[in-house]
Amino acid sequence: MKRKPKLAIAGLTACSGCQLTFLNCEREIPTILDRFQVSFFPLGESSGGDDERFDAALIEGAVSTAQDLATLFALRRASRLLIAFGTCALFGGVAAMNNQLCDRAELFRSVYGREPEKDLIPPAPFTNFVAVDFSITGCPPEKTDLVALLGSLLAGTLPPTTCYPVCME
Numbered sequence: 444m445k446r447k448p449k450l451a452i453a454g455l456t457a458c459s460g461c462q463l464t465f466l467n468c469e470r471e472i473p474t475i476l477d478r479f480q481v482s483f484f485p486l487g488e489s490s491g492g493d494d495e496r497f498d499a500a501l502i503e504g505a506v507s508t509a510q511d512l513a514t515l516f517a518l519r520r521a522s523r524l525l526i527a528f529g530t531c532a533l534f535g536g537v538a539a540m541n542n543q544l545c546d547r548a549e550l551f552r553s554v555y556g557r558e559p560e561k562d563l564i565p566p567a568p569f570t571n572f573v574a575v576d577f578s579i580t581g582c583p584p585e586k587t588d589l590v591a592l593l594g595s596l597l598a599g600t601l602p603p604t605t606c607y608p609v610c611m612e
């Protein structure tokens with residue numbers, strides 16, 4: 444029997460809305476799960492093994508902590524194709540819209556009333572840190588773009604162009 448392609452779906456600093464686009468594909472999910480093995484999807488409580496390899500990883504969110512970077516690098520190493528999934532991944536989104544004039548640690552203290560975690564780093568799109576094979580923009584991305592991407596992956600290719608819906612940021 445032909446091996447199902449393995450998918451990882453993950454989020455860095457973000458609202459999880461892009462990952463929810465996957466869960467919102469109610470009609471398509473039975474077919475998707477029939478054709479793919481979703482091996483890593485923490486939002487769906489699937490965490491995979493340490494040495495797991497993926498055919499494609501869809502990642503949402505910006506990098507704003509050292510843990511985000513570690514997750515991103517690990518998924519880049521483990522995945523043949525890495526897909527930037529949504530506006531935050533591509534442009535930084537909400538996480539990168541912080542007040543540039545304000546010290547981040549100071550801002551953290553004023554909002555949360557405690558010292559910030561030690562691993563904070565300036566928020567940035569993850570495309571600043573790793574090579575990306577394809578991207579789907581949108582906040583959140585369109586379901587149809589996600590389904591088109593998955594269809595292309597099954598055919599062993601990628602959609603002809605990166606998808607750009609009307610609202611990019």
Ligand code: SF4
Pocket residue numbers: 457458459460461462503504529530531532536537581582583584
């Ligand atoms: Fe949420 Fe929009 Fe960022 Fe996706 S792109 S994680 S929907 S804020």
